[in-house]
Amino acid sequence: MTDADALVVDGLAKRFGGLSVLRSVDLTVPRDTVFGIAGPNGAGKTTLLNIISGLLPSDGGSIRLYGDACHRLPAQALARLGVARTFQNIRLLRGLTVAEQVLAGAYRRRRVGGFRGSAGTPRARAEVRELRDQALETLEAVGLRDAADRLAETLPYGDQRRLEIARALVSRPRLLLLDEPTAGMNAADWTGIGELVTGLRESGTTIVVVEHNMRLIQAICDRVAVLASGEVIACDEPDLCLRRPEVRKAYFGK
Numbered sequence: 001m002t003d004a005d006a007l008v009v010d011g012l013a014k015r016f017g018g019l020s021v022l023r024s025v026d027l028t029v030p031r032d033t034v035f036g037i038a039g040p041n042g043a044g045k046t047t048l049l050n051i052i053s054g055l056l057p058s059d060g061g062s063i064r065l066y067g068d069a070c071h072r073l074p075a076q077a078l079a080r081l082g083v084a085r086t087f088q089n090i091r092l093l094r095g096l097t098v099a100e101q102v103l104a105g106a107y108r109r110r111r112v113g114g115f116r117g118s119a120g121t122p123r124a125r126a127e128v129r130e131l132r133d134q135a136l137e138t139l140e141a142v143g144l145r146d147a148a149d150r151l152a153e154t155l156p157y158g159d160q161r162r163l164e165i166a167r168a169l170v171s172r173p174r175l176l177l178l179d180e181p182t183a184g185m186n187a188a189d190w191t192g193i194g195e196l197v198t199g200l201r202e203s204g205t206t207i208v209v210v211e212h213n214m215r216l217i218q219a220i221c222d223r224v225a226v227l228a229s230g231e232v233i234a235c236d237e238p239d240l241c242l243r244r245p246e247v248r249k250a251y252f253g254k
C-alpha cells in the first residue's frame with residue numbers, strides 16, 4: 001500500500017455454505033484511476049463489490065481504504081468514509097422525479113433535520129437548499145439537468161442508468177463502485193457512460209467498475225482484474241490482460 005492507493009484488498013475469501021466464491025483475492029486500486037473487474041458469469045465479481053461496500057462480511061482477508069483498515073465496517077460507515085456504489089439492477093423509487101431520486105440519496109446520507117423538532121428551522125431550510133443545489137449539480141454532471149422534474153420511470157433506459165450513477169455521486173464519493181453500469185445498453189448509451197466515467201476520474205474520483213463489455217473496459221480502464229471461479233487470474237492494463245492465454249481460456253474456452 002502506498003499513499004497513492006485508494007483501495008487495497010488482501011487475501012479476501014468468501015464462502016456460501018460449501019461453495020468457495022472468492023479465494024484469496026488481492027487487488028490494489030491506485031487513486032484517480034478507473035479499475036475494471038471482469039470475468040465470466042458467476043466468477044464472484046458482485047460478491048467482491050458487496051464485500052468492499054460493506055453489504056456482505058468476508059470469511060478472511062483485509063481491506064484498506066486510503067490507508068485505513070476498513071474491513072468489516074458496515075455500509076453506512078463506509079459511505080461516510082467516501083464509498084458509494086450502484087447496483088446491477090436499476091433501483092429507482094417509483095413516483096419520484098429525477099431530482100427527488102437524487103435528493104433521496106442525499107437526505108439518507110446527510111440526515112437533514114436529523115433530530116426531532118429541527119425540521120423547519122433556518123438551518124434545516126438552508127441545508128435543504130444546499131442539498132437541492134448539490135442534486136442539480138450532480139444531474140448536470142451526468143447530463144440529466146434538463147430532466148430534473150420528469151418522473152424517473154419515464155426516462156429512457158440509458159438515462160435511468162445515468163440517474164443511478166447520479167444517486168451514488170451526490171454524496172461526492174472518493175471511491176465509486178459501479179456494478180455493470182452498461183448492462184442491457186446499446187452502443188451509443190454505453191459509449192456515453194464511458195465518457196461519464198472518464199470525466200469522473202479526471203475530476204478526482206476513483207472508480208471500480210464491474211463490467212462484461214470488453215470494448216468499454218479497453219476504452220476506460222487503466223487496469224483490469226479478471227476473476228474466474230473466485231480467483232484473480234490476471235491483473236494488468238486491459239490490452240495486455242486480454243492477450244493472456246488464461247484470460248482467453250476463461251472467456252472463450254481456448
Ligand SMILES: Nc1ncnc2c1ncn2[C@@H]1O[C@H](COP(=O)(O)OP(=O)(O)OP(=O)(O)O)[C@@H](O)[C@H]1O
Pocket residue numbers: 016019021039040041042043044045046047048
Ligand atoms: N447469497 C448467495 N448465496 C449463495 N450463493 C451465492 C449468493 N450470492 C452469490 N452466490 C453464488 O456465488 C457465485 C458468484 O456470484 P456473483 O454474483 O458474485 O458472480 P458474478 O461474477 O457477479 O456473476 P454475474 O456476472 O453473472 O453477475 C455464484 O455461483 C452465485 O450463484
